[in-house]
Amino acid sequence: MSWMLFLVLTALALRSQSPNWTAPSGNTYAYTANVIATVKLETTVSNNVLDKIAFFHQSEIRGLGQMIPLGNGTVRHFVTLYSHQPIDTFTIKVYHQETNHVYEVQQVFLFHNQQITGEVDNPYVISIFPDNNAPIGLLPVPDQVTIAGLAFDPILMTDYLIQPDDEEVEWSLAPSPNLIALFSGDTLKVAGVPGFTGISQLTVIATELSPMATMSAARQFNGSSNQQTAEVVITFQVKVPPLAPEWNPLIPDQGIVQGDTFQSVPLHSYENKYNGPKIRYDYRPVISPSLPAETPPATAIDSNYSATMTLIARPTFTPRYSFSDTNDVLVAYMDNEIRGVAKRNEQNGLFYLSIGGGNVSGSKVSLLLYSEAMQKNLTLDSIFMYEAYQIMGSETSPYTIEFAPIVPVIPDTLFAAGIYTMPVMVIDTSFTGSMDFEFIAMDPDYPQILKDITTVTFCIAADSSDLLTYYEDADGDGLGNPLKKVTACNQPEGYVTNDDDCNDEDPNNLGFTISIAENSGIVNDGRVCGGSAVSLTAMVTAASYTWSTGQTGQTIEVFPNVTASYTVTATYSTGCGATQTDTVIVESTVVTDAGNAGPGTLRNVLECIQDGGVITYDYPSVNSSWLTQSLTISKDVTIAGIFTDRPNITLDGSTESCFLNIIQNKTLTLQHINIGVVQPATSPTFMGPGSVVVTGVTQIKNE
Numbered sequence: 001m002s003w004m005l006f007l008v009l010t011a012l013a014l015r016s017q018s019p020n021w022t023a024p025s026g027n028t029y030a031y032t033a034n035v036i037a038t039v040k041l042e043t044t045v046s047n048n049v050l051d052k053i054a055f056f057h058q059s060e061i062r063g064l065g066q067m068i069p070l071g072n073g074t075v076r077h078f079v080t081l082y083s084h085q086p087i088d089t090f091t092i093k094v095y096h097q098e099t100n101h102v103y104e105v106q107q108v109f110l111f112h113n114q115q116i117t118g119e120v121d122n123p124y125v126i127s128i129f130p131d132n133n134a135p136i137g138l139l140p141v142p143d144q145v146t147i148a149g150l151a152f153d154p155i156l157m158t159d160y161l162i163q164p165d166d167e168e169v170e171w172s173l174a175p176s177p178n179l180i181a182l183f184s185g186d187t188l189k190v191a192g193v194p195g196f197t198g199i200s201q202l203t204v205i206a207t208e209l210s211p212m213a214t215m216s217a218a219r220q221f222n223g224s225s226n227q228q229t230a231e232v233v234i235t236f237q238v239k240v241p242p243l244a245p246e247w248n249p250l251i252p253d254q255g256i257v258q259g260d261t262f263q264s265v266p267l268h269s270y271e272n273k274y275n276g277p278k279i280r281y282d283y284r285p286v287i288s289p290s291l292p293a294e295t296p297p298a299t300a301i302d303s304n305y306s307a308t309m310t311l312i313a314r315p316t317f318t319p320r321y322s323f324s325d326t327n328d329v330l331v332a333y334m335d336n337e338i339r340g341v342a343k344r345n346e347q348n349g350l351f352y353l354s355i356g357g358g359n360v361s362g363s364k365v366s367l368l369l370y371s372e373a374m375q376k377n378l379t380l381d382s383i384f385m386y387e388a389y390q391i392m393g394s395e396t397s398p399y400t401i402e403f404a405p406i407v408p409v410i411p412d413t414l415f416a417a418g419i420y421t422m423p424v425m426v427i428d429t430s431f432t433g434s435m436d437f438e439f440i441a442m443d444p445d446y447p448q449i450l451k452d453i454t455t456v457t458f459c460i461a462a463d464s465s466d467l468l469t470y471y472e473d474a475d476g477d478g479l480g481n482p483l484k485k486v487t488a489c490n491q492p493e494g495y496v497t498n499d500d501d502c503n504d505e506d507p508n509n510l511g512f513t514i515s516i517a518e519n520s521g522i523v524n525d526g527r528v529c530g531g532s533a534v535s536l537t538a539m540v541t542a543a544s545y546t547w548s549t550g551q552t553g554q555t556i557e558v559f560p561n562v563t564a565s566y567t568v569t570a571t572y573s574t575g576c577g578a579t580q581t582d583t584v585i586v587e588s589t590v591v592t593d594a595g596n597a598g599p600g601t602l603r604n605v606l607e608c609i610q611d612g613g614v615i616t617y618d619y620p621s622v623n624s625s626w627l628t629q630s631l632t633i634s635k636d637v638t639i640a641g642i643f644t645d646r647p648n649i650t651l652d653g654s655t656e657s658c659f660l661n662i663i664q665n666k667t668l669t670l671q672h673i674n675i676g677v678v679q680p681a682t683s684p685t686f687m688g689p690g691s692v693v694v695t696g697v698t699q700i701k702n703e
Helices: 211-217 602-608
Strands: 006-008 031-041 044-046 052-057 060-064 066-071 074-083 087-096 101-104 109-112 124-128 144-147 169-174 179-184 187-192 198-208 229-239 254-257 278-285 307-316 329-334 337-343 351-357 364-371 376-385 399-402 406-408 424-426 433-442 451-461 468-472 481-488 514-518 534-538 544-547 555-558 564-571 577-586 613-617 624-627 631-633 637-640 648-652 660-662 667-671 674-678 691-695 699-702
Touching: 031 052, 031 087, 031 109, 052 074, 060 087, 087 124, 169 179, 179 198, 187 198, 187 229, 254 481, 307 329, 307 337, 329 351, 406 433, 514 577, 534 564, 534 577, 602 613, 602 624, 602 631, 660 667, 660 691
Parallel strands: 006 124, 031 124, 144 229, 254 451, 307 399, 613 637, 624 648, 631 660, 637 667, 648 674, 667 691, 674 699
Antiparallel strands: 031 044, 031 074, 052 060, 052 087, 060 074, 066 074, 087 101, 087 109, 169 198, 179 187, 198 229, 278 433, 307 351, 329 337, 329 364, 337 351, 364 376, 406 424, 433 451, 468 481, 514 534, 534 555, 544 564, 564 577
């Protein structure tokens, strides 16, 4: 093994004469390695035959260089290293005859048995410097990005500093007219000047304040100072921020009777302001002390039991909240007796609950958790059966106990155009009462400042008499919109008890929605195949409905061949009416999305294209497809590009097998198409009994 290595030495003058170093006796060591080295003074290679290199273990010499002239005035130092261990660390000293100094290396040399470091034509370079002052350097700093009004993340510049010694470094910068920048110790803090958006650069300078450099400063009058500096240019970009999310109108409260289900909540109907490509939604339960506070349970266990069952659990109050107070207590009951008590383990947050019982299994186990934060006892009746000596859960996979009676469902993902309808699950069907949740709409890149939060109450009543119907009052005139109503236990903000408003206009009030249902191609994916049946439903209860097609009824069926819009006017018993329009998008034969699946992707277009059809790409905006799952070709189809700009179909098998599967008696024709294969060893490119025909210029390659 040969390496081109540059070893920076911090020079320390030890003596002013050639040292009397003696080579070690190799027969007393079990392990050896070799180094072929050269000495460089700043940028000049030293070919002085009187230079010496020695490797040390503590004060013991473990290798002494032998100088070999190579001709043309060039020399190399050949060193055999010895050690009692296969891996060891050595220090290095260099005697430089011309300056008559011995230089000591601060960094250690890592010894590996039988390793050869350097070679004759590419030696291991040991650099030394006048005044014992080694140079410093700065690594490139990644480009920094923020939005207007938000400072950049602080940069700790020592993370990018290359410095062989521990001398103090002074930081400075060349100012930029578009940036406000300053140093706090070693940390660079930068913000855009008010009103600036765009790209600007900042030059950062590091100056080493070494003793040698300080002494050299006294010689600056004759230009002999060798103070070490380094600089780096950092690029900063300030983007125009998207509009911050806003819940408007607010998500209304909901109330149901025990045994019913909550209506799913179309979050995109309430967040209408954010204009970024994708948004993140989240929620958290509102945790507050119960009034009046409940008394913690008794925790004394009166009996000794001949057998136990162990539960390693993580109690939660929705997946967004885990109980974390040191006074939280988990209690197990069997036959109305306390059979086990556990407190939260502070190391991992789990509850280790030992449940006492006999050797006979089959009794029902109920759990109670006292929450210090809620000052409330939460109960779950008969959630599992006692089984002697059983262990449920583990430290790596604890048993989750959900104490929340109501749980919204929001996946941890980003939603394109903000479209997401949120289910609200009833976990405990015996529960009556209410739960409050905070719902957050946020920008995925800057969630701390571009966000909005609203609080919503979901309640379950034992009887319908405990619920009232409320109507949205968007214009604040005290009259409610009969088209926008909710049932709740308490009056939500922005809602009234009457439905007398026939002109409840609001810029964000869409009145009602049209539900689009179809089963062509990929079912209910937002696009249909031409000529397929589509069911349109006005999602409002009204006295009559009139559609732009002339049809009447709350639900109609249409068969569009091209993308078309449909309008319905709903008229209800008060005499008020409302109109809504929605568009049915018909999937074309053109790929408009490079993704693996979804509207406009190669997969969706293939589902809708007729047998014998030709698929093309939406040049120049889309000229590729990236597939992470196999694609089945179930019809005769041609995928066509153009010679000068061939589309690239990438088969990404990095997570699962990915190939083109052509079924029997079907032909896939590739015309001016490139196929890229990621990790081709996991699967072939083509499979199935069907045929593949290649025309034009088509290339299949590994990526």
